[in-house]
Every structure is written in structure tokens, then in C-alpha cells.
Amino acid sequence: MIQFRNTEEGLEVLYKQHVVFNHTRMRPSFFVGSGHATIKTYRGNYNIRDHVDSRIPLEHVDIDGNTLLFHKDRHQLKVTFCDEYDRLTVHFEADQPYERFWMRLHAERDEKIYGCGQQYSYFNLRHRQCPLWASEPGVGRDPRSLTTFHANLHDRAGGHYHTTGHPDTTFVSSRCYWTHVETYAFAEFNFRHDDYHELHVWEVPERLVLGKTDTHLALMTHLTAYTGRPPRLPDDLHDGIMLGVQGGTEVVLSYLRQAQAAGVKVNGLWCQDWVGHKYTTFGKRLFWNWLWNETLYPDLKQHIKTLKAQNIRFMAYISPHLLKGESLFNEAASKGYLIQNEKGEPYIDDFGEIEGSQVDLTHPGAFTWYKQVIKTHLIDMGFAGWMADFGEYLPIDCRLHNGENPMHMHNQWPVLWARCNYEAVKESGKLGEIVYFMRAGGHGSQTYATALWTGDQSVNWEKHDGIASVIPATLSAGIIGNPYMHSDIGGYTSLYGNIRTKELFERWLEFSVFSAFMRTHEGNRPEQNFQFYRDHETLSLMARMTSVRQDLKPYIVHMVDEAVKHGYPLQRPLFLHYPDETISYETTYAFLFGQDLYVKPVIEPFATTQIVNLPNDEWIHLWSGEAYQGGETAIPAPIGQPPVFYRKQSTFAPLFNDVTQTYRQRQEYADGKATDL
């Protein structure tokens, strides 16, 4: 399957007839060199300036069996090609430990690129340049937005289109291959060039792994066989919505009763403040000592049991950070379980008016201890899951127990954090039952994160950081093997004048029916922002949308089956099922929910209609039952009717038709045309 082919000016490497490298002396495939970087860190935001000292093009190549020796004078790189497990693996062995490494994969002009972790701004990364470095995803994420302007001015936190808490050196090409570069070092993938992709890594990576199949569906299965797949998402998550509420036992139960009385199907309460609060200028934050706050949540254990009997999950919150001076911090510090500064003391970081440290996840004792914290204080409490927050903050100047350079551990940190949660749950025998959801990630999240959420969107309509950004983030993480994606309904970050409106919340709600699960969030400043529990109309809409969710359950369970068996993500780019249509590869803000539902969320304010561009098939509009062919159409899209279509030929068509009928009846009832529901 591997071929080396001499060309006029050099050498091509093919795998399954697919050109992987196209090397010439003038345009070599590999470069090695040296460099030094200046990195400024501020509360999870990284300003990285690189200075390349040398960059040696390895112009010459010698063939020795399956090994190519790329070299220039005393610099050489041994590149060994193997076909193992139906994958191309390319091993790199350098003559010295180069600080900088560049590799050019062959590219074609019209090729598109997807993946590289959670990418919030662009699904197709062609003509983009993506630093791959775990960080706060950024506020506004666009220097042309006032949100970003203010975030930079006040907190250096504005970000760019490429900032992400979940970078991954894995991507998928429209040419139907996937590839992964084995490294957690800083990387920057440059897809700007017409005839090559330049992958830059701050070390010589171990390997490049590449898979090639005939179809993108087969590619998903092939890729996830390599990355691994997460535990099955439990079925009860499709029964309704998880209410993200806070304030103590009485308060959260009253929200539950209120929602249920309004007809909302509730499958969980997510109460991040189970540990109590800490107020900062950013907003209401949590008390980072991961112990039950009995004052705020009296009788919690009993309530958890009662709720569980009603099929309502009680969900919590945890992060790898520990609040300075509190019990878990003190215990970890005394045992040497915290990351250290150069003096060997606990490394204290400012997380934004919160001082704390992090558990050293490279320390086997610390890792086990923190798993035990999760088991004792979360699993044994009866929590059915939690937000496993953060993971992007490993300081690059700390000392780690394993002696590794933090620059090489930083991007692995979110994965270690995921694995810590994974093992705690696994060892408790609760994989497939407990669900924790993460923002940070990396190569390994595919196995270790039971679900992901798309991070802390701003509570507005900005393309790069508002409601819209959920979609590329979902699709990009999904295409590299993270099937269970969802978002904070209503968004999270309310800063610099961005205040969540009712309309935003409702638009977010309606399209979250078509995600891995539905979960609301009060946001960082609950009092100033719209909350569903203050609005009867919104509660009615929640009742309606959670009913739709429940009605779709058999279909969603089927999708989860596919995720488990085939590695297909729930939300899918159009090209997975419509590979022959050009537009499938260019669509960012529409997706397929499984094979049979086309969804184009409303992501603009004041919309009454939405233009959709349906793939070439027979479609039925989910809310009206009207039939459509492929092509561009304007569809009415009042709130509660996000543009969703089902495939007429779907085996689930009767189920979808039931939804249509039920919804129509309700709508007619609401319009006064029917007298009884």
C-alpha cells in the first residue's frame, strides 16, 4: 500500500494511491531547526511569540527499504513508513533533539480541512493557521469585535479565531483521509498554502499516523478505531433537559417544581455550587474545595436518592484546581501532590481573584489521591455526573513530579484530567451511567471524556463567540471522534455589556434539542441575565422542546448506537452523508443530526425566516410536514420552530411524522384551531 515514486524533481510517497508527501529539493517535505519562544501567561490566556533561529530544509533523500533518510549535511531525519492495522504510520528519528520541526503534507488546491480539536470560528480550516495550544477559548475571539477589544483591554482575554481549550493534532481532509501527529508539544498547523499543509511542532514528534478510506463515513469508523471511543451516552439524557441552577437545596428544588409544573421534561439538576460560592468581579464563582457544602445544600444525599427515583440526575462540578488554604489544598500540599514552583513549594496561580494550585496529575500518588477525591466526594455522594471544568492552565514554568518539561505536558494536561475522571468512574463501575462533561481536551478526549460541551460562549449573537460558534465547535470536535457534544443553553460569558436576552436563550434552547443533551446555564452573572425560571412563556417553550426531545428518543438512541459501533458523531457535517455535493464541504452553520435530520439553527436575532440549502434528497419540514427537494429555500422560523427537516426515506419517518402531527396539533391548539390537545 506504501509506494515511493520518483518524480521529475524528487520523490512522492503514496499510501493507497493517495499522495502523502511530495518532496523535491526545492520544496522539501521536512525541515528541522531551533528556536526560542517568549510566552506571557495571564489567567489561562497565552501570548506566544516564537523566534526561529534556524530552519534547515532537508533537501536530500535516500531510500533504504521502507525508510527514507531526509538530510542536508550533518542534519538528518530517518522517516520510516509502515502499514500497520490498516494505517500508515510514519516514524521519525532525528540525529539530534531539534527544538523545531516542520513537515509538509501534500495538499490539493480545493482540499478542505476539518478538526484540530474544538475550533469555534471555522469548521473548514483551509486558508487558516491554527496554533494548537490549550488555553481559555477567548472572549469575543475577534479583534474586530468590541467584546474582544474590552476583553483584551481589561483581561488580555479576547482571543483569536483559533484560540481553544481543546486543541488536537488530528484532522480530516475532504480528500478522505485523517491524520494525527503524535505530540503534545506546541504545534501550529498552517493550511494556507495551495499545495501543502505545513505542520509545525516544537519537537520532533514520535509518529504521524494516517488513515485512508473510500468514504467519510468509513473514515469516522477508521479514525475512532484509532482514537478510541467514549462510553455509551446513557439513554435517560434524551428524556428531557438538565436544569443548570444554583442556590441551595430549597432553591434548586423550587426551580424543578416550577419547571415540572409548566410541563418541562426534566432529566437532571446541575448544581455547580454544591461546594458553595465565591464572588469576584467576573461574577459568581465557585468555592474550589470540592466538598459538599451542607449549609447551602442540606439533606442533599436524601434528595439525590429521591430525584434519582424520579429519573432525575443530580449533577455537580469539579476542576483540577484547589483553593489555597482550604482542606483539599492543604492535604495535597502536605503530601507533595501539587504542581510546584522552582523553590519546590506549591505553585500558586491567580485564576482571576482566586488563588490556588493544581493537583500534579503526573504524580501517580496524586493522581490516585484525586481519583479518590472524586470517588469519595462526588460518586459516593450519588452524583450522576458533573462538569469537569478547566485543564488548560498548566503553567509552563512549574515543576512536575515526572520531571517533564511543562511545555510538553501543557497540551496533555486536559487529557490527564479527563483520564483522572474516567478512571475514577470506571473503577467505581459506573462508566455508561455517570456523565461528566468537559471543555478542555486533546488527543485522548475521544476515550476519556464522557461528553464535551462547547465552552463558555458569550451571551450574544457574535459569530466567533456567541451562539453561532457552538456549531463549528461541535462539528470540528465531532469529526475527529468526539461524538457527544452539547453547549450551555443561553451561553455563559456576560461581560462588557453583553446581556443574555430571552430571544437568545430561546434560540439556543430550540436547537439544543438536536445535540447530545440539553443543559441550561445561568451564566457568570445570573442576576443580570435572562433566566428561564423568571418567564412563563419560556417555560412553555421548554415544555414543548423537551417533549420533542423525548419524542425523538428512539432516533437519538439509534444515533448513540452508531456512535458506539461506528464512531459517528451525533451532529454530522453534510459531507458524511452527501459526499457528492460541493456545498456539503463548505457548510459551517448547518448539520445533520444523525443521518436523517437536517438542522440549520437560527443564529441571528429578529429572524422570522431562515434560508436553508438542503442536500439533494427528499425532505419533510419537521414542523409543517411540507415536502421539499434539495436546494435553497426560505423557511418560516418563528421561535420554537428551528429549521429542521427529516429525510422522507428514513426508517424513522413514522416517528418524525408523529412529531410533526403532535406539533401541528399543539400549534393549531395554540392558534385556537383545535379545541383539545
Next chain:
Amino acid sequence: MIQFRNTEEGLEVLYKQHVVFNHTRMRPSFFVGSGHATIKTYRGNYNIRDHVDSRIPLEHVDIDGNTLLFHKDRHQLKVTFCDEYDRLTVHFEADQPYERFWMRLHAERDEKIYGCGQQYSYFNLRHRQCPLWASEPGVGRDPRSLTTFHANLHDRAGGHYHTTGHPDTTFVSSRCYWTHVETYAFAEFNFRHDDYHELHVWEVPERLVLGKTDTHLALMTHLTAYTGRPPRLPDDLHDGIMLGVQGGTEVVLSYLRQAQAAGVKVNGLWCQDWVGHKYTTFGKRLFWNWLWNETLYPDLKQHIKTLKAQNIRFMAYISPHLLKGESLFNEAASKGYLIQNEKGEPYIDDFGEIEGSQVDLTHPGAFTWYKQVIKTHLIDMGFAGWMADFGEYLPIDCRLHNGENPMHMHNQWPVLWARCNYEAVKESGKLGEIVYFMRAGGHGSQTYATALWTGDQSVNWEKHDGIASVIPATLSAGIIGNPYMHSDIGGYTSLYGNIRTKELFERWLEFSVFSAFMRTHEGNRPEQNFQFYRDHETLSLMARMTSVRQDLKPYIVHMVDEAVKHGYPLQRPLFLHYPDETISYETTYAFLFGQDLYVKPVIEPFATTQIVNLPNDEWIHLWSGEAYQGGETAIPAPIGQPPVFYRKQSTFAPLFNDVTQTYRQRQEYADGKATDL
């Protein structure tokens, strides 16, 4: 004077005992390589993204007499060191035409760097990285300012701290050397490193030239002997102020009469709209066909004569741009005198709602023709000078008559433009009489520009683009041999809510006494902004400040003598005369006007006092006559009394004392203490 000295790990090159290069195999002094850039241009703003393909450290060095051969394998660079005219010249000869070149000069940790053209944000460039590329200087010039935010949003015009219309590959070090890299290609000088300065050029430059003296004063003379010096600034420029006014013969004469009636000493009228107007959304702009508009300025020739008899210059305006479809454009086009597009047609550019082209200054016929335009339409009209605007807009994709790559001509363009003016004036026998002033510049401006102004400041107090930025721009251009610097009194750019206030105008006025000459500007939106002719109080202040200017004339003439004889700039950094004080090297916003006046302009709004940090000497406060020693003092600084001190030991002390007495009398008169002026 040149020494090659073996070190433990490599080789040092010394000149006059001064380490110039410190080469080791691990930290070579030279690198060569290749790269490709993406450059986006929009109305004089350039977005430049470089991609380095290779960067070869020339690790090895062989000595052959005065030549060092730096090499690595097949890459080699012959570096020949000569001591000529008391300068070190370093000739470069590469084995192939490299696209990228890096050179590391030895640096010391505490060293400071000044120059590189007009640098508006920082005088000391140490720890800065300066792309050297002629462009619009930028609006706001600071991504953290709202001005820049809006300028980027609307016009991609916000700029950075380093954007400048006058880049120069010449700088001066606190270690008392100057150096110039002979190139007009894109360059980027990186002063961020502790132990080297990395000078990056997009070609192998011809030479590096370096001068070393014992004192910074001697260095100015030494440097300007190399760069050349401009014609002597005429004495009448010290007699008062040049009024920048517009609107036609009657209007400008009425402003003159009004000012004179108020006691303002006027030495010129600068009427840029002598060609008529064109209105755009940016504001009132000029009709770029450089011919007398007889409708707007009837009887102009006669008035010019009358004014000249009163020692009042009449000043005009011109640029290298020609308005499409107008007579000069048509004539130039028909002769093939315009820069061309790839089809061989005139290259039409959008200068901001103005379509036009540029005279091809590489075409000897065009150059001569445009000199003739200047002679016929400006000099023969009797104009005593003009603003010679622009020069930063040579498109990088045009075709030039000389066949050169526009990337290599772009930075030279302002210098050609200066030379065109210079030769027109010289051939008319009017050097030292006619004064044109330029914003754009480069290596060569020192000879060819009769004066510079500091570009188009925003009409506000922003550090990077408001009144403050005049000072670093003045000092940086001055230190590399441009002695005659001044600015638009009141600033120019009024956009995005920035409106000139009376206070700003008056602060700008008062410190412009201590510049090469005083000239007001109405700004880009005259109607919306403060104008002196609408305010009697301001006219009184102008009367007072222009009297001071006139009183200082003997001293200023002496400074001009020094500029001619020794190359000293009029506004000088403190270290020229106080080289032993650390603070002399760290001061940006104070300067010496000649040897004997210390000036620290008020550049903040609402100031009533100003803190000054006087060099160690005996000083007399110019307005109060009070004596001060060196050190930090708070000084009253009401409007009209900018903090200025004279050296008690100055030979001009009696003159300064007269100013003090005169001023005090006036102040006491104003305060009612004296009954007669």
C-alpha cells in the same frame, strides 16, 4: 582599527575596540534563507505576513585577510571588512541571491537603541521589534485604543507602535555607535534580545556601515557626514508662525489680517487647497491635479509678491499622486510616465475615494517631467515651499520603468520623491530658501528633505498617536540625521469621535515654539474641530508664543548653524549633552532644544503642573526666572507656560533672561500688577 579575535567558542570582530560581531557555531552572526510573504494592501496600509521556508545558520567561519567566509555546506557568505573614511564598512557577497538574510550584531544587556526613522511610539527601541516598511503611520497606532479599534474596523488603518511612513535602516546605540544597513528591501530589526540585535532583510544587503566615536555629539557629526545634511533652514522661519489655512484668497487673507491684528507674528500662509477641493467621507481633501485653482485663489501671484514683501511666505502642497482623468494625469499617461499595472496601463489606485496613479520616479523622463511640473506650477508661481506629501504608497504589484521589483523600490520611493523636490528646487537655485516638508522618508531624507513634519497625529491625547507621539518621532528622526522636525499644530486626524479641543491646540502651540518651525493645520475636518481663528483668547496666546519664538531667534539661528556644521538636530535627546546620566538614555517625553533649553511639553489634558526631571546642571525656569538644580521637581505649567528651563551657564543666558523679563512683565501686566507693557 578592525580586529578579528578568537574566542573560546568562535570569533569576535571588533572595530575601534568595540565588539561588532560575536560569532559562535551555536550562535552564528549570519543566517541566510528563503521565504515567501503574503501582503495585503489597503490605502497605504500593509498587512504583511511572512513565511520563512529556510533559515540556514552560517555556523562556520574562515579568515582570509580582511574577509571572513561564513558558511555551512554549500551556503556561503563572504563578509569583507574595510576601514574607510573613518567608518567600518562591511561588504556582503553571497553565493546565491537569498530571499532572506539575518545578521546579529553584538548587543549588551543595558544598551539602548534609537532611530530607525520616525518612530512615533518609542524613542528607545530596545525590547521592540520594528518592521521597516513605509506605510500610513496608522490611526491610534495601538490595538488597545478605541481609535485604533474603529480605524481597523472601518479602514484597516489602525496601525501598530512601529508603523511609520519614514522607516530607515539606520540606528544609534547608547554604546556610542551608529550603523546603517544598505538596503531598501523590507527589513525588520529585532531589538528584543539581551545579547544581540537581529537585523532581518529580505535580500542580502550590499553593505553595513558603522561609525564609532567617543561621544554622542561627535557621533551626530560622524553619522551626518555619511548620510548628508539638508540645506540650511532659512532664518525667517523663526520670525513667527505659518498659518495653515484654506478657502481661497479672500478667506486666507482675512485670517492673516485677523491674526496680525491680534498681535500674532506670522511668517507664512500655508494653503494646501491652492489646487481646489474634493470632498470624501474622510473629510475635505485636495484636488490632485497640481495646478493653480484661479477661481478659488484669484490674483494669487500678485498677493504672493505682496506677502513676500512683508516677509510672509506663501506655501502650497503637492504629492506624487495624480488624479485620474485630469490634465497632469492625462499628460503623464500619454507619455508613459505613470507606474503601470501588469497590462502596461497606468496603475490606478484607490487612495480613499480618490482614484489616481503615481508618477514613475524610476523613469528618468518622468522624473524630469515632474521636476518641471514643480518648477512651473509651484516655484514659478512664487511659492516659498510646500508640503510634499505621501510617498508611502508604491504598490508592490506595479511595473516600474527601471524594471526593479517594487518590493525593493517601495522603501526607496519616499527618498526618490524627496530627491525630485530637492532637484527641482536646487535647479531653480533656491535651496536654502524654499522649504518643503515631508512626512514619508527613508535613508536619503537627511539630504533631500528640507524639513520633516511628524505626520498626521490624531487630534487627541493618546500616547501612540496624539500630541505625545510628536516627541519620539522628532527625536528618532533627529538622531539619525534629520535635524529640522516640526508637527501639525493641533494635530490632523479627526475620526471616530476624536475632536480637537482648544486645550489640545494650545498645548500643541506652546511646545511648537521649540521645534524647527511653527505651522498650524486645520485638520481633515476643519468645520468640526477647534480653529484658532474662531477664538480670541487663542489668538492672544499665539501672539505671545510667536513673540517668544521671535525673541529666541538668535539662539535658534545658532542651532541651525550647528545643524549645518555639525549635524546636530534642533530637538535633542538628553544624552547628547548629559551622557553621564542614566536618565538621559531613558527619557522619551522631554528633550533639549539646542544645548541650552530643556523642554518637557505638557501632553496630558487638564494639567496645571508638570513633573520635570532636570539633568544635573544649573537651570533657570524660563517663565518665572526661578533657579533649579538637576533632579525631579513639580513645576507650574498653566497654558502658555510649557515647562522650559535654560542653562544658567549658557552664552545665550542674557537672551533667555530677556525672554523671562518680557514674559514676566506681560504676565504681571495681565495679572494687573503692572500698568504698562
